[in-house]
Amino acid sequence: MTYSQRIKTIFSQLDEPVDIILLRNSSDPFIDPTFFYVTGIKKGLFEGCSILLGPDGSSHLLVSNLEEPLVPIGQKSTCFSSKKEYTDLLTELLTDCNTVGINTAMTLYDEYQQLRQLIPEKKLISISQAVKNTRIIKDEEELHQIQEACHIADQVMTKIPTFFSTSLTEHELAATIDHQLKLQGASSSAFETISSFGINTAKPHYTSGNKKIQPGDFIICDFGATVNHYHSDTTRTFVYGSASKKQKQIHQTVLNAQQQALNHIKPGVNANTIHQIANDTINATEFKGYFIHSTGHSLGLNVHDSGIGFAPHYQTPLQSGMVLTVEPGIYIPTIGGVRIEDDIVVSPDGYIQLTQSPKQLIEIPTK
Secondary structure, three states: OOHHHHHHHHHHOOOOOOOEEEEEOOOOOOOOHHHHHOOOOOOOOOOOOEEEEOOOOOEEEEEEOOOHHHOOOOOOEEEEOOHHHHHHHHHHHOOOOOEEEEOHHHOOHHHHHHHHHHOOOOEEEEOHHHHHHHHOOOOHHHHHHHHHHHHHHHHHHHHHHHHOOOOOEHHHHHHHHHHHHHHOOOOEEOOOOEEEEHHHHHOOOOOOOOOEOOOOOEEEEEEOEEEOOEEOOEEEEEEEOOOOHHHHHHHHHHHHHHHHHHHOOOOOOEHHHHHHHHHHHHHOOOOOOOOOOOOEEEOOOOOOEEEEEEOOOOOOEOOOOOEEEEOOEEEEOOOEEEEOEEEEEEEOOEEEEOOOOOOOOEEEOOO
16 A cells, blocks of 8 residues: 555545644654654654645645655655744645644644644544544555564564573663664664563563562563564563473463464454453463453554554454454462463454464573
8 A cells, every 4th residue: 555545545534524634743752653654754753743634645744954854755845944934834735724634642732722723714623533444454564564573573582581690680681672672673672671570570561670580480571673663562471490380370371362362363353352262261260360451452653553452342343454462461469470472463364473482481591
């Protein structure tokens, strides 16, 4: 799908027609990923820049002097060097428009108020749902970027057992993972890397701290790579030294839950059904009640892309081209936790798994 086709698709998804769509970036981290979706820009933040989209698939980029060298060849653009130049330019370009679509889901309140004052005679219409509906299905180019991000994460994941020593801390492991992601070609980590040891693994969104590894500790490594603004997100659980019988049982239960969920992924199945299958699998064991989050989320330009997820409140039928994570877990405060997470794309006949790291419980030799 070309960028022009992506723009046309957004317009085709609108509940209420608009004359033009305005996507506006504020300052990092308030950058609208849809800006990159419709331009294909791979480098730069483009803070304070905007793009105007037309129903015919056309686009006009309003770019600052700072970012102008990164504008792709062929992209229509006008450069500005001050806020006044920007507002004058925007006002002129919107002269003949009566209705302006804005992505309210990614618009700061202050930015909205400023726009309202700048063009008080225009009707502003939210196009956020149309953006979600369009971006939820990934095209071939997007899948290529996500696959590369998954490949990089897999390369790093397979190296993790070699990073350990008796003095290793969670912070040190997280830093090593982030460094390795860049060495393998990622532009950055997809999010703050989770590296937890021992009972800290029972906290799903714990990141890392000063705890040193101890024999018998569970180890959770949850991280992803960013490639041209697209993300991966994968998790594996290890044990430092020999795993106990209980640890092996917990890990096998989570692995079974993930496989049962994967077995039922195909177009037409409601997303919440996949979560229910994973949840029921765990609740049929002695670990009932220890799965405390949803089974997965959409993935793409955002680590948590909006629009769908394997969660109780998503009754949306799956469609070919959707990319999601599948990540059941068990978290017992007195023992620790296990999570196994992979990225998949829904295919016409089922799914394709994008992350390929080994899933068996790996016991890392103590040194």
